[in-house]
Amino acid sequence: MTHLRYDSTFMLKSAAGKRGISPSELKALAPRVRLAREEMERGRRAGVLGFFDLPDKTADAGLCAELARDFRKKGFSDLLVIGIGGSDLGAKTLIRALDTGRGMCVSFLGNPDPEAVAHVLAGLDLKKTAVNVVSKSGETMEVLAVFLVIRERLIRSVGKGKHARQVVVTTGGSGALREMAEREGYAVLPVPENVGGRFSVFSSVGLFPAACAGIDVERLLAGAKNQVDDPSQSEKFASLQVLGWRKDLRVSVLMPYGEALSTLSVWYAQLLAESLGKTAAVGPTPYPALGAADQHSQLQLWMEGPADKIVTFVEAGKFRHAFRVPKAFPDILAAGALSGVDLEEIMHAERQATSEVLRDAGRPNGTIFIPTISEESVGALLQFFMQATAVAGSLLGIDAFNQPGVEAGKRLTRAILENP
Numbered sequence: 318m319t320h321l322r323y324d325s326t327f328m329l330k331s332a333a334g335k336r337g338i339s340p341s342e343l344k345a346l347a348p349r350v351r352l353a354r355e356e357m358e359r360g361r362r363a364g365v366l367g368f369f370d371l372p373d374k375t376a377d378a379g380l381c382a383e384l385a386r387d388f389r390k391k392g393f394s395d396l397l398v399i400g401i402g403g404s405d406l407g408a409k410t411l412i413r414a415l416d417t418g419r420g421m422c423v424s425f426l427g428n429p430d431p432e433a434v435a436h437v438l439a440g441l442d443l444k445k446t447a448v449n450v451v452s453k454s455g456e457t458m459e460v461l462a463v464f465l466v467i468r469e470r471l472i473r474s475v476g477k478g479k480h481a482r483q484v485v486v487t488t489g490g491s492g493a494l495r496e497m498a499e500r501e502g503y504a505v506l507p508v509p510e511n512v513g514g515r516f517s518v519f520s521s522v523g524l525f526p527a528a529c530a531g532i533d534v535e536r537l538l539a540g541a542k543n544q545v546d547d548p549s550q551s552e553k554f555a556s557l558q559v560l561g562w563r564k565d566l567r568v569s570v571l572m573p574y575g576e577a578l579s580t581l582s583v584w585y586a587q588l589l590a591e592s593l594g595k596t597a598a599v600g601p602t603p604y605p606a607l608g609a610a611d612q613h614s615q616l617q618l619w620m621e622g623p624a625d626k627i628v629t630f631v632e633a634g635k636f637r638h639a640f641r642v643p644k645a646f647p648d649i650l651a652a653g654a655l656s657g658v659d660l661e662e663i664m665h666a667e668r669q670a671t672s673e674v675l676r677d678a679g680r681p682n683g684t685i686f687i688p689t690i691s692e693e694s695v696g697a698l699l700q701f702f703m704q705a706t707a708v709a710g711s712l713l714g715i716d717a718f719n720q721p722g723v724e725a726g727k728r729l730t731r732a733i734l735e736n737p
Contacts, residue, residue, distance in 0.1 A: 411518065
């Protein structure tokens with residue numbers, strides 16, 4: 318079954334005019350795309366690009382699901398995830414899209430903002446709260462700081478001897494968190510060494526919180542594997558984005574239509590920025606948006622402002638709930654015209670209209686269609702974007718898997734704190 322379809326019609330010159338991509342440009346890039354695919358495959362075989370293999374690691378998903386069930390059986394009603402960046406954005410995206418309310422209530426902390434910490438603590442009964450602290454390096458300053466604050470509160474609540482049974486550490490093979498876990502007896506979930514944080518959503522980093530929320534993580538992996546097995550759509554997306562970059566379309570807007578997918582565009586912003594924004598002075602600027610809300614705040618800029626954007630929409634064919642506008646105020650034209658219309662129909666019409674008016678204005682845009690918002694389709698979406706980003710890095714001639722600019726900032730922050 319196909320869980321995702323990318324429609325690039327309005328990305329092409331035949332629809333979007335001079336800023337669109339021509340068939341000859343795509344044909345000229347095709348050999349380089351084939352080389353990128355071969356490069357990805359060599360990386361997989363060499364054990365370097367581990368994110369490609371995560372959808373096949375169903376045993377890891379089973380371990381996460383088993384641990385989540387164990388916490389629920391012990392009566393824990395809440396999970397507090399402490400992570401930042403790649404350590405929590407993937408889990409946030411999964412839970413925002415797929416949480417049904419049948420599992421544990423999952424909260425997130427990571428930013429060392431005392432107001433945010435106080436707000437989250439005020440809503441938790443720590444006696445019934447499991448804590449998942451996430452950092453691949455085990456040394457992330459913000460995560461350690463927040464965890465130590467929460468740990469102290471947890472010990473006050475349940476006692477030093479009992480608090481360890483409520484803590485799960487998700488980390489690599491070494492580092493401060495690993496040492497704490499060994500010393501205190503915390504449960505440990507591994508992060509593969511060959512998977513970077515922003516590509517780690519289908520490791521224990523994303524799967525354990527998702528399982529705690531009651532999400533079927535094996536179905537997530539099945540959707541992701543659908544894209545691994547057939548990378549043609551993600552390669553097409555990467556090709557068009559790179560060719561657009563060469564035509565000075567330097568801003569990449571991702572606009573899902575549906576609140577459940579709102580965090581997807583924030584997750585994608587990190588993936589794109591850290592992967593493709595490199596010292597070679599390349600890399601599109603990510604621009605998160607939400608349909609239909611941002612038609613009323615951003616569309617004016619996209620239509621008549623700088624012609625430097627590619628807009629990508631995400632639309633679910635069928636929403637999981639249905640509401641029909643009732644008949645009311647028939648003598649008021651604006652209200653009467655909506656009588657009997659499904660809210661889903663309004664969302665579809667608004668996405669289609671926005672895409673078409675952008676096309677008419679010569680602004681390239683594409684749409685990713687998914688059948689519905691399900692574990693399979695969300696798994697496919699995330700894997701699609703990760704693969705497309707990896708291919709785009711290859712086409713741009715850069716390393717999509719490092720982040721030297723981020724590391725420099727981390728070092729300087731520590732120096733400032735140590736020498737105030």
